[in-house]
Structure formats: C-alpha cells, structure tokens
Amino acid sequence: MKLQFTLTPPAEEPPAEPEEPLLYDLAIIGAGPSGLTAAIYAGRAALKTLVLAGSLPGGQVANTETVENFPGFPEGVGGMELAQRIHKQAERFGATIVPEEVTAVDFSARPFTLRTYHAVYRAHTVIVATGALPRRLGVPGEDRLFGRGVSTCATCDGFFYRGKRVVVVGGGDSAVDEGIVLTRFADEVTIIHRRDQLRATKIYQQRALANPKIRFVLDTVVEEILGDQKVAGVRVRNVKTGETAVIEADGVFVYIGMDPATQVFAGQLELDRWGYIVSDARQHTSVPGVFVAGDVQDPYYRQIVVAAGTGAVAAMEAEKFLGEYPPTERVKSGLDEACCEVE
Amino acid sequence: MSMLDDHIRQEVTRFLEGLAGPVRLVLFTRESDCELCPETRQLVEEVAALSDQLTVESFDFVTDAQKAAGMGIDKVPALAIIGAQDYGVRFYGIPSGYEFTSLLYTIRAVASGQPELSEAGLQALAGVNRPVHLQVFVTPTCPYCPQAVLLAHQMAIASPLVRSDMVEASEFPELAMKYQVMGVPRTVINETVHIEGAAPEPLVLEKLREALAQPMEA
Numbered sequence: 001m002k003l004q005f006t007l008t009p010p011a012e013e014p015p016a017e018p019e020e021p022l023l024y025d026l027a028i029i030g031a032g033p034s035g036l037t038a039a040i041y042a043g044r045a046a047l048k049t050l051v052l053a054g055s056l057p058g059g060q061v062a063n064t065e066t067v068e069n070f071p072g073f074p075e076g077v078g079g080m081e082l083a084q085r086i087h088k089q090a091e092r093f094g095a096t097i098v099p100e101e102v103t104a105v106d107f108s109a110r111p112f113t114l115r116t117y118h119a120v121y122r123a124h125t126v127i128v129a130t131g132a133l134p135r136r137l138g139v140p141g142e143d144r145l146f147g148r149g150v151s152t153c154a155t156c157d158g159f160f161y162r163g164k165r166v167v168v169v170g171g172g173d174s175a176v177d178e179g180i181v182l183t184r185f186a187d188e189v190t191i192i193h194r195r196d197q198l199r200a201t202k203i204y205q206q207r208a209l210a211n212p213k214i215r216f217v218l219d220t221v222v223e224e225i226l227g228d229q230k231v232a233g234v235r236v237r238n239v240k241t242g243e244t245a246v247i248e249a250d251g252v253f254v255y256i257g258m259d260p261a262t263q264v265f266a267g268q269l270e271l272d273r274w275g276y277i278v279s280d281a282r283q284h285t286s287v288p289g290v291f292v293a294g295d296v297q298d299p300y301y302r303q304i305v306v307a308a309g310t311g312a313v314a315a316m317e318a319e320k321f322l323g324e325y326p327p328t329e330r331v332k333s334g335l336d337e338a339c340c341e342v343e
Numbered sequence: 344m345s346m347l348d349d350h351i352r353q354e355v356t357r358f359l360e361g362l363a364g365p366v367r368l369v370l371f372t373r374e375s376d377c378e379l380c381p382e383t384r385q386l387v388e389e390v391a392a393l394s395d396q397l398t399v400e401s402f403d404f405v406t407d408a409q410k411a412a413g414m415g416i417d418k419v420p421a422l423a424i425i426g427a428q429d430y431g432v433r434f435y436g437i438p439s440g441y442e443f444t445s446l447l448y449t450i451r452a453v454a455s456g457q458p459e460l461s462e463a464g465l466q467a468l469a470g471v472n473r474p475v476h477l478q479v480f481v482t483p484t485c486p487y488c489p490q491a492v493l494l495a496h497q498m499a500i501a502s503p504l505v506r507s508d509m510v511e512a513s514e515f516p517e518l519a520m521k522y523q524v525m526g527v528p529r530t531v532i533n534e535t536v537h538i539e540g541a542a543p544e545p546l547v548l549e550k551l552r553e554a555l556a557q558p559m560e561a
Contacts, residue, residue, distance in 0.1 A: 005443040117461040147526040147539030156485035157526045
C-alpha cells in the first residue's frame with residue numbers, strides 16, 4: 001500500500017489577530033484555480049488580498065484524480081497536487097487564505113461586506129470564484145439514500161464498493177473518467193446516459209470502451225433510486241421506447257454536471273436563468289467593483305485553464321478598478337467604519 | 344527510509360513553528376493483527392521530530408491495556424492528541440492522505456486549546472450537559488473529510504463532555520459496516536444521529552442538539 005501525505009488547508013492561517021484590520025483591497029471568494037490565480041495576480045499587484053476558501057480548498061480540481069490537459073504538465077498532474085501548487089504560488093505573493101465559507105454578502109455599498117460563520121470582512125473589491133457544485137438528479141430516493149449508496153465522489157467512496165456493482169449516471173468527462181476509477185474497486189460499472197452517445201472526450205470514451213468491467217446503457221434516464229436502508233438499484237426508462245427496467249446496484253454515482261454555486265449572491269448580483277453570474281467579456285458583474293471568474297460564470301467550457309484565465313482577468317480588472325476609484329483611505333487604516341466610503 | 348519526503352518535512356516544520364504550546368502524541372499500537380500500526384508509529388515519530396513542542400508516548404494496546412482503557416481507546420492504531428489537558432481528541436487508523444492535514448491542524452488546535460468555532464458554536468457547546476461521542480468516518484482519499492474531522496475535534500476541545508474520533512473506514516471495516524458507512528465523511532453522534540458529508544458548523548450543532556434531545560442510553 002502506498003501512503004501519501006497531503007498538507008493543504010482547511011485552514012491556512014489562524015483567525016486574524018484582533019488588531020489586524022479585516023479590511024482588504026480585494027476579497028476573493030473561492031480557492032479553486034480561478035480564485036487562486038486571481039490571488040497570484042492580485043498579490044503581484046501588491047493588493048492586500050484575502051481568499052475565503054470555503055468548504056473545498058482547491059476546488060473541484062482537488063477532487064480530480066489526474067489532470068491531463070493543463071499546459072506545462074506533459075505527463076499529467078494529480079488534481080490535488082495541481083491545486084496545492086497554485087495555492088502555494090498564491091501564498092508566495094502574499095494572499096491571506098482562510099478556510100471560511102461565505103454565508104452572506106452585501107454588495108450594495110463599498111467597501112463590500114462578506115460574512116462567514118467566524119467573522120465579518122470588508123473589501124474594496126471582490127472576485128466571486130465560488131465554482132460549481134455537483135448537480136443532483138432530483139429523483140425519488142436520491143436524498144434519502146445520499147451517503148447510503150448515493151455519492152458524487154468516486155475517489156472518496158470508491159473503497160466501499162469493492163467487489164460490488166455500481167452505476168454511474170452521466171455521459172460527460174467526469175462520468176466516464178470516474179467510471180474508470182470505480183473499476184479499481186467495483187466488479188461491474190454501468191454507465192447510464194440519457195442520450196444515444198456520450199459527451200465525454202474521445203480519449204475517455206476509448207478507455208472506457210476498452211475496459212471489460214464497464215458497460216453502457218444509453219438513451220436511458222434514471223427515474224428512481226431504489227432501496228430501503230441502502231441502495232439496491234435504480235429504476236430506469238428508455239427515452240426512445242418508453243420501456244422501464246430495474247438495474248440492481250449497490251452504489252449510484254451521479255455525474256450529470258454542475259450547478260453554479262451562487263445561492264448567497266441572489267439579489268446581489270445579476271444571475272442568468274440557470275443561476276450563473278452574468279459577466280461581460282472583462283469579468284465585470286452587474287455591480288461595479290465586483291468581478292467574477294471560473295465555473296460560476298461559465299456554463300460552456302468549465303476547464304481548469306479557462307478558469308485560471310478568467311481569474312487572471314478578474315484580478316487585473318480589480319486592480320484597474322481600484323486605480324480608477326481609489327478608496328479615500330488605504331486598507332491599513334484598520335476597522336474604522338467611516339474611513340473608506342467611496343464617493 | 345523516511346515516510347515523509349524532504350519537501351513535506353519542510354512544510355510541516357514551518358507549519359509547526361507556530362504551535363502555541365506543548366502537545367503529547369500518545370500512540371497505541373499492537374504487535375499483531377494491525378496492518379498499519381508500524382506505519383502509524385513511524386509517521387507519528389517523524390512528525391514529532393519536526394517540532395520541539397511535540398513528544399511521543401508509545402504504548403502497546405495489549406500489555407498496556409489498562410492505560411488504553413483509561414483513555415477510552417478500544418482499537419488500534421490509535422493516537423490521542425493531548426495538550427494542556429486531554430480534550431478527548433483521537434485518531435483511529437493512520438492519518439495519511441488528506442487526513443495528514445487533519446492531524447496537523449488538530450495538533451495546532453490542541454496546542455492552543457482555543458477552538459476555532461463561532462460564538463454561537465462556543466455557546467452551544469458550553470451548554471452541553473452530558474457526554475457526546477462524535478465519530479467521523481473518513482477515507483484517506485476524501486478531500487472533504489478533513490473539514491468534518493476538524494470541526495468534530497474543535498468541538499471536543501470546546502467542551503469537556505465532548506470527545507471526537509477520526510475513524511479511517513478502510514482500517515476498521517467492521518465499524519464502518521456497523522454504522523452503515525457507504526460514503527464519507529460520515530459523522531455519527533452518540534450512535535444514533537448521522538451526518539452525511541462535510542456539513543457546516545450550524546448544521547452539525549443542530550444535529551448535536553438532536554442527539555442531546557434523545558433519551559439517554561441505559
């Protein structure tokens with residue numbers, strides 16, 4: 001057994017010293033590739049930068065086995081390793097990274113206010129880089145059996161399915177790639193997809209097709225997850241014939257895409273009908289001084305390199321904004337509420 | 344051969360420089376029937392060597408059974424993290440992978456004795472009036488798990504009546520089976536209440552209240 005040791009925050013810094021001002025030039029919400037790339041650029045621009053890392057430091061990439069399409073890593077790179085490298089780079093340029101989750105924001109006046117369970121932070125500019133969360137199927141049985149056979153994390157939970165049968169729902173890269181990961185544990189992996197062909201990149205498709213433990217059930221949707229105390233199977237329907245069937249399984253891994261993590265911004269920022277934050281080509285949101293980067297504004301590509309790119313743009317725009325609309329007093333003035341209103 | 348590479352050792356050294364006080368790493372292992380006991384001991388010793396504030400006390404689960412029982416330790420490998428007092432913080436199974444993070448942050452929290460919880464959380468825990476046992480099941484490959492482990496350990500630090508275990512599911516399959524763990528993190532509170540996933544502090548507090556509202560076990 002190969003043991004690995006990972007040192008990454010949940011918590012990078014202890015809570016701020018009382019005398020340390022909780023006011024920043026830039027607060028970045030989210031610590032995936034977009035948020036941390038923004039932090040690298042902001043740090044190099046000498047902005048006093050806070051990163052509120054939230055519940056999954058590193059973002060979705062931390063949860064990815066191997067990244068093969070990020071430039072500069074010809075052999076591929078572990079998702080966690082890539083996340084840690086970006087994290088380190090952000091710290092090197094002075095960003096303060098805390099593990100806290102933002103629970104409420106007030107973007108109605110500058111400096112903007114961000115609340116976590118632990119503290120209230122204020123910042124002259126904000127970059128929202130909260131990413132996306134796994135979408136649920138929304139079928140009967142799913143919530144009840146979550147953690148009892150229903151999962152959205154093959155790397156976390158694959159272990160519990162040694163010698164068992166699992167289904168993977170979805171047809172994109174994640175579904176097919178995680179299906180392959182699951183063959184290390186499970187005897188049988190059935191990938192159920194609602195269309196007649198997979199959406200996954202060809203290279204993943206070829207690998208899955210060559211894997212004797214994987215079978216595909218296409219044109220099929222999951223209508224119910226069955227089981228009493230734990231998952232026993234799924235009831236499926238063929239979308240072309242209307243036929244229903246039951247596929248027995250011990251586990252159901254749901255990889256049907258992501259939803260933008262924008263709940264706390266409702267009423268604060270303009271969202272599109274799917275919940276994505278509306279952004280212009282320069283990563284500005286509907287509120288001047290609030291910028292956005294990464295998957296939370298990207299329904300199309302959702303790639304690490306694209307997320308990083310928008311993070312860089314957002315940071316450069318934030319810097320520019322601070323130059324054009326300077327706070328009347330600089331950050332080091334501390335917690336004085338009245339100090340920093342903008343005309 | 345050392346388990347931690349130079350790079351990780353440097354990072355850990357830097358991390359441990361800020362420890363607020365001494366921490367004892369009290370380790371229990373067993374000669375036989377414990378696949379990862381030797382590795383766990385090596386890991387704990389390597390980590391302890393990186394800070395003057397850390398000391399290791401190593402015990403045998405069989406010959407020091409009384410000591411183990413006194414500390415509420417019922418399986419191995421077991422690691423108790425003890426600061427100014429024994430807060431009831433335990434790791435069962437090797438803290439490798441993402442759990443290495445949990446180990447280090449727990450050491451830091453125990454060293455300070457100051458739980459990093461919200462005001463509301465501290466108040467709720469001050470009101471706990473009977474024993475609470477938190478068991479957080481994890482796998483080393485679960486990036487969400489340290490959050491759940493750290494939150495549970497912080498709660499143990501905050502209240503003398505709360506104790507908290509990390510349980511590495513693959514090393515204790517019977518226990519994972521007993522608590523029907525099929526996904527991680529899974530937190531079991533006083534045997535009866537379960538939390539799936541890495542829940543934020545307010546939700547865990549709510550579940551804690553739910554567990555406290557249940558009738559006492561005989």
